[in-house]
Amino acid sequence: MVKLPECIEKSEYEKNISSQTPEVKIEPADITIALAGNANVGKSVIFNNLTGSEQVVGNWPGKTVDLAEGTFHYNGQKLHIIDLPGIYSFSTFSMEEIVSREYIAHEKPEVVINVLDGSVLERNLFFTLQLMEMGVPLVVCVNQMDIARQKGFHIDTEKLEKALGVPVVPTVAIHGEGLQKLVEKAIDVAQTRKVVEVPVEYGGEVERVVKQLEEFLDNEGLDLGYSNRWVAIKLLENDPEINKQVESISERAIQYSTYLALELEKIHDEPSFSIIASERYALASRIAAGAQKQDKYKPTLSEKLDKILIHPLFGYFTSALVILGLLIWTFVLGNFLSEIITEAMSFFQPVDAALSGPVIAVLWNGAFGGFVAGVTLIVPFVIPFYILLSYIENSGLLTRVAFMMDSFMQKIGLHGKALIPLILGYGCSVPAIDSTKILETRRERLLAAFAITFAPCSARTIIILSLVAIFVSIWWALALYVLDIIIIFIMGKLALKAMPGEATGLIMEMHALRLPSTSTILKQTWNRTKSLIYLVFPVFIAGSALIQVLYVLGILGPISNFMAPLTVGWLLLPSFAGILLIVGVVRKEFVLLTLVSFVGTDLSLALTPVQFIVLALIGMLYIPCLSTISILIREFGLKAASVISAANLITAFIVGGIAAHLLSFIL
Known part of the structure; x- marks a missing residue:
């Protein structure tokens, strides 16, 4: 059974954060903000609106392959904005995924803005949970709220914020709505250095195994630049890049992680990476269900057109x-x-x-x-x-x-x-x-x-x-x-x-059809x-x-x-x-x-x-x-x-x- 934070009351996870992480303000200085999220959620639109740069905004997957960088000033604060590639996970199946996770882990931006598509909230939360596992200073931006409303979704961002334990800001980036509040929240998180130590807690055997491996890595003195909890999860997922890095430092860690992964597989009768993914999806589904409601479903114009555009004939x-x-x-x-x-x-x-x-x-x-x-x-x-x-x-x-x-x-x-x-x-x-x-x-x-x-x-x-x-x-x-x-x-x-x-x-990603702006x-x-x-x-x-x-x-x-x-x-x-x-x-x-x-x-x-x-x-x-x-x-x-x-x-x-x-x- 997966241990889930409640969407109505303040979770134990939030109480731990408030007690473990004192909010100490630091002096104003240059702040680096990384934009991370799935493809087609509007990261590049936000990037362009904030920096005024000439970054090309395209409506197809994988548009942002390389890092895009821009700067702007807000209330006397100079902000560096990094638009990371649009990805769906922190695996090593593509160059975009490697670029994103290496940048966040090793460049250590003061805050990461995780941009979500409000019309497919549950699917996007799968990546949010992975960012939380990394223990980075995080602000969640629920973008494309207009499309979500068109599909009949009503998202309670306050409940979502309570469930995740990080600031949540709704936006319609293409019209500039909510971007000022988003920047203010990002600056606040960056200045308080509010980092989640134990961002996602799973249930049953999975959480027990993750904690066992994390404790073992701590005792080994392992430091790859990531949190050891995140490393433990990636080892259980059999991530080839993390396996290679850990093996060069501690073969015992690889042997122990393999033993624990096999233990999980015997219990669940499926590969360990699939077990971890199932835990994330279950948690994402529960959080989304608690934070959003949907009216009686009415097909959108885009969905009606798709019946012709992607018809088998x-x-x-x-x-x-x-x-x-x-x-x-x-x-x-x-x-x-x-x-x-x-x-x-x-x-x-x-x-x-x-x-x-x-x-x-x-x-x-x-x-x-x-x-x-x-x-x-x-x-x-x-x-x-x-x-x-x-x-x-x-x-x-x-x-x-x-x-x-x-x-x-x-x-x-x-x-x-x-x-x-x-x-x-x-x-x-x-x-x-x-x-x-x-x-x-x-x-x-x-x-x-x-x-x-x-x-x-x-x-x-x-x-x-x-x-x-x-x-x-x-x-x-x-x-x-x-x-x-x-x-x-x-x-x-x-x-x-x-x-x-x-x-x-x-x-x-099959994004909704829209009329692009002139x-x-x-x-x-x-x-x-x-x-x-x-x-x-x-x-x-x-x-x-x-x-x-x-x-x-x-x-x-x-x-x-x-x-x-x-x-x-x-x-x-x-x-x-x-x-x-x-x-x-x-x-x-x-x-x-x-x-x-x-x-x-x-x-x-x-x-x-x-x-x-x-x-x-x-x-x-x-x-x-x-x-x-x-x-x-x-x-x-x-x-x-x-x-x-x-x-x-x-x-x-x-x-x-x-x-x-x-x-x-x-x-």
């Missing part, structure tokens, strides 16, 4: 419509904006270096031509894409698409959650590959990264839209995206055969667009000028002649295409940049419709840019990065050559 159509809608929106609106901007910049025409002189040619064709190319060929397409992508992320649609695509992703050894970094790869491969950290195993991360390198990032999208959508047709551009999905599937199947193994099941969409779009603009425009201007210099000096001709058997003979492209492919390895935009430097913005003077399509297809598939190769080496090593790059290159030339010969009979 209709869900596939809605997911396909979301992805197709993202592409069509980008093509149609981008093409419309591009025509307007191109008309406005129609005064720009390249000049002949022989007539105007090399300096004028470099400055006009190169530097100013690079700027015109950026304005007319990048901005019109990138901004619409990022606007709608931000909406899909923050509304919760992306999570539904990932869920429905799980069966498809399983065929290439992944699960639906891998679709998240794959779709992010349509923006940029570098952060997409970095975001594969949300996947559980190195094998899954490597398979996902391999698929991402075939996804057309914004730079490749620029090439597709600028070459095909503008000079051939939108539908041929869309056809390239469809072909790319087929290629990703085929290459994924081949990679799966080369790296056989069993894919893990899909476990992810400010969030615009801020996220600007954060993504500005980094591209700040990088691409200087590169376009400087790179275009450099290419003009090489052109004037006559260096580019021999390179083109050397690659002619491949570019002209097999790919049926003009002879100068070899130069385009070489410079494109640095950044894919250089393909377009160099082409504009050669012939101006009216590219139809140099290429036929078939050549536009083939060049875009090659640019979409061939070797990743240097920044992508760099992160592949960092994450997976030189060998894996080389194999992935070679696969991209070979695929591009095989598919490009076949397409060139087939299309020559069609167009």
Whole structure:
């Protein structure tokens, strides 16, 4: 039987705290506050509201993989805010869980704010109990109270505070409600250093075994930076990382913990980690039941929509419509904006270096031509894409698409959650590959990264839209995206055969659908667009000028002649295409940049419709840019990065050559 604190009267646990921990105020000083909790509970929203930073807020699991830090001042007090990754436990199954528990244990923030989703209180309390086991200064923030009320839940935060024995503050962070009180409570806890010594007490055999092991660890003088009670629980759960740390200090502790765990397993006839988890769930359920009531259940609009969005049949159509809608929106609106901007910049025409002189040619064709190319060929397409992508992320649609695509992703050894970094790869491969950290195993991360390198990032999208959508047709551009999905599937199947193994099941938070705020969409779009603009425009201007210099000096001709058997003979492209492919390895935009430097913005003077399509297809598939190769080496090593790059290159030339010969009979 689990010993539970009462929700109505002051618990024995609270009485122990008041007697054991004197509230001694300390002088004002810098305070570090860590935000911890499950994914999608609103930690990043709170972080942004408090710090005013530009942290991206996304509505899908595992968004915060790395630590995000910000500062702000409140009543003369400087506060450091750390937004920890969204996790569900303190196990070592993922990098996020390790990062969070190591930070709390070893960096020792003055207070931890545990953010809960009020609409799923019982499930979130499972993690709260683990924080309490660690004995950290704690404030519980019950966020998304508006959604809880919509679902008919009435949460008595006073009863919840009595049950937990730590301050509890209700908030609606997206509207800023309750955040001032939350900060005040956090400062108060930090200044009094009110730490719970015995935060969670289980019942029966479990509590007896935990106390026996804790006492043994105390006698051994064990100090891992965690409380010995927490270490005892993790040993009983057979946590591999804690086992390793304890074994290096005391083998006797490992032997004794194994003996006690086996004793528990004989009594309960189940694994010891499952026994501990059951104790936590029982306690979380009892606390939640005592602190909340629910009116007669009425399905929310989000739940009604989910009957269609994740329906076994209709869900596939809605997911396909979301992805197709993202592409069509980008093509149609981008093409419309591009025509307007191109008309406005129609005064720009390249000049002949022989007539105007090399300096004028470099400055006009190169530097100013690079700027015109950026304005007319990048901005019109990138901004619409990022606007709608931000909406899909923050509304919760992306999570539904990932869920429905799980069966498809399983065929290439992944699960639906891998679709998240794959779709992010349509923006940029570098952060997409970095975001594969949300996947559980190195094998899954490597398979996902391999698929991402075939996804057309914004730079490749620029090439597709600028070459095909503008000079051939939108539908041929869309056809390239469809072909790319087929290629990703085929290459994924081949990679799966080369790296056989069993894919893990899909476990992810299905957050309620919501209309994201316009400010969030615009801020996220600007954060993504500005980094591209700040990088691409200087590169376009400087790179275009450099290419003009090489052109004037006559260096580019021999390179083109050397690659002619491949570019002209097999790919049926003009002879100068070899130069385009070489410079494109640095950044894919250089393909377009160099082409504009050669012939101006009216590219139809140099290429036929078939050549536009083939060049875009090659640019979409061939070797990743240097920044992508760099992160592949960092994450997976030189060998894996080389194999992935070679696969991209070979695929591009095989598919490009076949397409060139087939299309020559069609167009």
